[in-house]
Amino acid sequence: MSYTQTAPAVRRLVSAAAALAVAVGGVTLAQSAEAATNPYERGPAPTLSSIQATRGSFAVSQTSVSSLAASGFGGGDIYYPTSTSAGTFGAVAIAPGYTASRSSMAWLAPRLASQGFVVFNIDTLTRSDQPASRGRQLLAALDYLTQRSSVRTRIDADRLAVVGHSMGGGGTLEAAKSRPSLQAAVPLTPWNLDKSWPELRTPTLVIGAENDSVAPVASHSIPFYSSLPSSLDRAYLELNNASHFAPNSSNTTIAQYSISWLKRFVDDDTRYEQFLCPIPRAGLQISDYRGNCPHAS
Template identity: 65%
Template sequence: MHAVSSRRSRHTTRISAVLAAAALGVAGYTAIGSPAASAENPYERGPAPTEASIEATRGAYATSSRTVSSWVSGFGGGTIYYPTTTSDGTFGAVAISPGYTATQSSISWLGPRLASQGFVVITIDTDSRYDQPASRGDQLLAALDYVVASNDIGPRVDRNRLAVMGHSMGGGGALEAAKDRPALQAIVPLTAWNTDKTWGDVSVPALVVGAENDDVASVTSHSEPFYTTLAGEKMYLELDGASHFAPNSPNTTIAKYSISWLKRFVDDDVRYDQFLCPLPDDSTLSESRGTCPMS
């Protein structure tokens, strides 16, 4: 089932089963701040979500970080952000690539923000600032493999719950990574750029974020055709009045829906369906479309 929500056309359908499932997820928590997983879903991490919690600059988990040397094989180094607790079991992992000519500093704000919600996150530098999307896709996967195999962080990660994100050519790289590794649980291309416009062979759940005033990777030639051709669960959000570089600084809209998407598909956490379906009716968005998860 596809739905579209925009200032030009809004069509939303509330799914009562989603709310019931979310209620069951909440019931698995004895108190806010007690992040033990529910019996129904062993992958739930963190307290029951609210609008305020997904918009907050930090989630329930204290985090730490460590640097990955640029001499590492397969990508250009980076930074790993992770929850400090070892009492909640393993976490899903997310690799994030910057865009053309950019370094990890351009997307570094996402590292602690996502990690504090219960993910292990690696923001990467690429081998060259000029690497194209296919290379960035390979490097995202290499970064995930590095995290999983590392002696210190690897034991905190569930190797079966992995995702990738990226900005601009890094977002195009996220699409390439999903094509190369269908076992990924989620992808989030942010104002993505890629010469390939058709992704019918990609069924990994995808949150595609475009920007209304993007003059580098216009939504009509990039994000919209990417979204339209993707084969799996998917959502398209268009940032109202935003430029191509909106993902390069802290952005509540990008964060709240990225958190919700990753929680829903990496952690199978239906408590986050409420933020995805019905489609967001958000003043910061000029348009939203989606299959509505599990509708």
């Protein structure tokens, strides 16, 4: 079941609860009803501090998958919430960039997992794999997670997303094109020879870097974003005074917006809408932000 299938019914119930709350003067009733009607909501109510923290509310465990056990990708590390008391979780696969290994994205994977996701930080088959190949490998990793991994029972196989850096970022676009049922895509300083993505139906947050000389935003991130359907939930965030390799080390701006995007569209958690809409203003960390607000409901 996809986001587009489940979300309207959920939102109709929320709207009804909100109307009832207004009628009886009970804001708390609406909040409780919203939580009760969204089965995917995980973790406490978010704050700016909680999405900027290096770790979220979930304790995280880790298991590794060797390249020999993997099929269609190069193995990797799975990070997952240790407790199952909250139910199943959405899952995210992360791909590195050209010539890089999973170590380049190792800071982000446990950070996302601690917010309530199962995260697979993968190696690619070779370090020179192009975006189309990396896209196929991201999907193969998600299939492994949901069908063969030791944590498959912790995952809601209908709530999946992809993240990637550079050619891995280009791979996220390829993966979303191939599998429209994906709930979210977050390309980080993405590189791809294909500049136009009107086919995408997956909510997509493109994160570029102002001083990127490898994948300049004028010829990569901005055309990617601009080519997405205007009706799609989409956003473009440009990191102020940052290089192509900004995603390879701990970055609070990347983390907080990635978390908010994944929570909003993988978990249908509208509590995170406040961090995405209204459109954030340019400032010390962000040189440009574009998007459509409010998001589809």
